[in-house]
Amino acid sequence: MFENVHAVKGLSFEIQRGQVVGFIGANGAGKTTTMRMMATLDTPTRGRIYINGIDVLQEPEKVRKLIGWMPDNYGTYSYMTVYEYLDFFARSYGFKKGERRSRVEEVMDFADLTSLADRPMNKLSKGMGQRLCFGRMLLPDPEFLILDEPAAGLDPKARLEFKNLVRLLAQRGKTLFISSHILSELGEMCDTMLFIDGGELVYHGASDSLKRNHAASMDGVGKSVIDITVAGSVEPLKEWAAVHQGWVFLDEKRDGARLELASSDPMEIAAELRKMVLDGIMVVEFRREERRLEDAFVDMLRNGNGGGNGGRQN
């Protein structure tokens, strides 16, 4: 609680070992506060946090040996190289001589930092800096990794590299707890999603089920959005939609259009496609749009609850 403002309230969830969990919320939703409390850096006014069965508030020292913490931005030290930075933290974590050296080399190899070993920290790009921060976090070989907005400000190449690192760690059985407000990015990486709003949990479940649940709610209305790509002009498709019942033209794309069909029955959708082709529309691609995570999240906030598995679930 910050000066009578509850950053987080009534938040309760459980994460299974080895899962990659996405922690999503708008700016100011309470993501960083929650993560800092998990990382033993802030103390909640009420409540308990357990990591691996150890109480974070009672035994922070023990918890610190289990976790890796990566903040949303990392500070640089002047007059210090990448190797020295990792060596410093390796010393802090209690690695001695040869063990320390091999651990630092291992981490540099994993995070692709070997070629940067002699480079001063303050001469690193944002992506390189994030990799260094990632490497530092891995030094004690933690079981539970907490990453606050790790991909923020990264270029596409660095984002891809970061995703690969997450994938590799997940393969090694690490539990990753990653916050972001870029949902599509998390959707690809995470097994489970946690949505937080106003310091409260609004959804906890798989990203696929979130999309499905919200698609189902659209199905209930009996409508589908179809993305069609055509060869040649879009005009014939526009004219075809105008004269056929149940079709509403939504918007035009460079090589096609998005249309709404007043049905969600797969058989009816297939029949409409057949009709379209037989009528001479040069269909190259016909795709029923899935709900994007962003849309699902916005809808969920608008409706005031999570739907799906609902909040406060494991």
Added chain:
Amino acid sequence: MNPALPSTPTFQIAERDFGDWWNPLWVKECRQGLRNRLFVCVFTGIQIAMMIVVSFQVLYSIRGEAGDFLRFMFWFCLVFILHALPLIGAVIKRDEDCKPRMMDLLKVAGMTGDAVAMNKFKVQLSQTALILTSVLPYLLVRYFAGGVNIVEEIVSLGWLTIGAACVGYLSVLVSTFNFTGRVVVGMVLVVCFPLFEWFLWYSAELSAGGFNSESIPVFALWLMFGFTGLFMCLGIAGSNYDSLQE
């Protein structure tokens, strides 16, 4: 980023590095401190200044002149570098461990604010020791060729070191203050620093006469304020580090 590849480091790691018995924070501060441009400039600058001052003093001595001004310059250079510069540095620039998130990373790695403050102080002392050691040959030249009293000089050097220690813990504390705090301290120091130096050199002169009724209370004062200041300043600096929020 391929964990399957064997590790083939292309970088140079010193075969003989800081030992494991050193505190990691001390190692970090030492590495940074010794590579710091300011330290390198100061270290080189003092050698040049000492060479000039001592050479002139030797010349004066050969001509049979006292060279009081050169004696003053010798000590002024040392006082400026060991006492004034650390304080100026602390007032001008906040310590980089006070930047957002820096302490978080140290805390997760098991470090405390007290350890950070103590090791910063230890490194300041190490740098002072390094500079003083480098000055010792000039002191000997002044003795053999400059006609100075070596005992008085060594006693003065001892007091200079005590002063540097006091300045060390004070600058560790000041560098944890925010901008306003450092500005206020800066203004206070303009008045207090000359008083501090006056008292230090007064104590040095007293100590040249050995222990007597006049010097014992002064030494007691130094002991009392020195140790109280040490624990108070480093304690406050430590809690400042610990209480840093994003």
